[in-house]
Amino acid sequence: MIEHEVIIVGGGLAGLRAAVGLCEKYDVGLISKVYPLRSHSVAAQGGINASLGNHPEGRDDSWEKHMFDTVKGSDYLADQHAVEIMCKDAPRAIYELEHWGCPFSRFPDGSIAQRPFGGAGFPRTCYSADLTGHVLLHTLFERAISKRLKVYPEWYVFALVSDGITCHGVIAFDLLTGEIVPCAAKAVLFATGGYGRVYYYSTNALINTGSGIGIAYRAGVPLKDMEFVQFHPTGLVGTNILMTEACRGEGGYLINRLGERFMEKYAPIAMELAPRDIVSRSIQTEIEEGRGFDHPHGKYVLLDLRHLGEKKIMERLPGIRSICLDFLGIDPVYEPIPVMPCQHYSMGGIDTNEKCETALRNFFAAGECACVSVHGANRLGGNSLLETVVFGKIASESISEYLCGNEVKPDRGLLLEEKKRLEKKIERLMNGEGEKASKIQVELSKTMSEYVGIFRTEEQLKFALTKIMELKERYKNVKVSSRRRAFNYELTGALELEFMLDVAHTIALGAYLRKESRGAHFRRDWEKRDDKNWLKHTVFKFNEDGEPEVSYKDVIITRFEPVERVY
């Protein structure tokens, strides 16, 4: 058994930011299933939003305008008091990162460079070429090293231990030794990232299974707004590696098979820089109406950067160029890039308030695994990196406040009991013959991409739900062929699959129930937004039979009354 005052699960931006805020004052242990620098945050490309007003065309920018863009982008589902907190704090958060060494790109006057991004009225996205996530994650990790944070890398968390009112810690699996280790804590923070791999076509890292969301859900913590899944318009055909929105921010075009810049039909003013949900639907429509290209790994349209010229591409989008060269053998300086919409971001997640608190007393969540909600029905590009650092810090403050005001004693007995349960489960998985988890995962993710995708109908969603139930049934017969526990990725994969099935279930169910179209959730049979009936958050709770119990919760509106969204 290990014991810390605070246990943080997740070594991405949100987890590290929280750790940096806590580890001088408290005894903190950070658990991550990969070495922190391998977290998915490292892959973020385009940038992070803050109304610094550094751009010559952005001098009049303000946090209020940032807030308005975010609320409008969210299709009015975001909780406005939380958006306000985030947008107000954004400049401070950027300066803090800069002071800690983050190597942002610069304008000629020496200030942090900013670029235009989709859905934003001003160029307010700070960046470092197209490697923004890389520089941010390295900076926070460096900061954590300077503070001697205790890290448990390559430890998988598989259970959150709770007595229904407070949480007592987590159960982890040490990949190196194959041991199951109970971890006692007075407060636990999940910063476990998104669930991209529940989808077959996804821009996310292979490790983004969403298990953290599933673990919290199984421990009785409600999830929120799971039906809102962001599809990024431009994933590379084949590998689905992201071609950042900055490609369009820097002036790239989207072109169909007829050579048309088709966005003029769908968003005549914003064009390629309309918000992601709109651009993704436009591409999908072009493809469905026969104006896309064919490829064995899916149909696509073209992202054309050639007119930007070699210099700009090399300077602002060097990572994009090397991805194209390495993975497709094409050079965007001379050839357009084949792209298709792919799952990209999890708007929904663990239901938290603006202080990162959940329904479980000393259990907190921040970053992509959480739903505050600041993104509502559709996240704007550059806002989720911002969310991780702003709410990572807020989580550290809330935890600190909690620990000051409460005497907590983790219940070791409870942890040991839970460990026993997991031991049994692993034994069962490793004994006898059965189905491979990977096979079920492929079927699950294909079902999600095909039937719970950009466009949805009642029939499709019903089909998806039936299929998920079938897969859940089959999961009971999953076996792991590899018998040694240490470095057994087949075993960790099988354990994570259970949570993926739950996560998928809530996504499909939320989508099935929501009879309107809002942001990223688009119902062909209910094409209009319906504020009268559906201006509300969906909440999912794991009930006694292991099924999701759905309820609804009001959206908090403070400054901007919902109006129709036009770009």
Next chain:
Amino acid sequence: MRGENVYRFKIFRYDPSERESGPYFQTYDVRVEPGLTVLMVLLRIRDEIDGTLAFRSSCRSAVCGSCAMVINGKIDLACRTQVSKFDEKTIILEPLPNLDIIKDLVVDMTPFWRMYERVKPYLIRKTPSPQKELPQSEEERKRIDQFVNCILCASCYSACPVVARDPEYLGPHAFAKLERFISDSRDERPLSDLLEFDNPHGLWGCDTVLKCIEACPKNVRPTDSIVNLRKRLIKLRLFGKDRK
């Protein structure tokens, strides 16, 4: 199964709990369609053929630094290596050299991280920070560019002949990181910090045979950093100036 697009993968296998059997190569035949990377093949083998195979991966897009290994004799990231780029139909995969093997293609990175931490890999400031950003010119930002790009994948460390003969040698990645901070216009560490590395396990260990540059998948040139740092050290000795 041998045919047009079938490749033979010979993969290094080792499980320390089965010490008697020792390391060996296991052969898998896999059908490869165009565009398939070595990492995708490994995933397919683990998912469909042999669940016991261990290797690391995360981003699958050459940015997280998880998947460096030896591919047909050359160190590279498995995720950015296209299978079809090889003329021969046999592909041999081995774990990174210079690090202990934990299982199959997974190596123990502890010494690599230990050396990284020794250079104080973080911005050090003495003067209080302003309310806004610390100004930095485009020129100054460019100076650190190649070193900022390092993803800490350990390719250079594994390719380094000095690390091979001297496990106490700091390693190319650590110097690249140190240079990234020392040459950052905002960093205020005293140059005398360098004295810690004024020895054969440090800056004078490097043979400048450029193996690290050859191995780096991100076009970082660790040797450049070593040369720069040596110059700074000499200046410090000659002029005794503790300023950058």
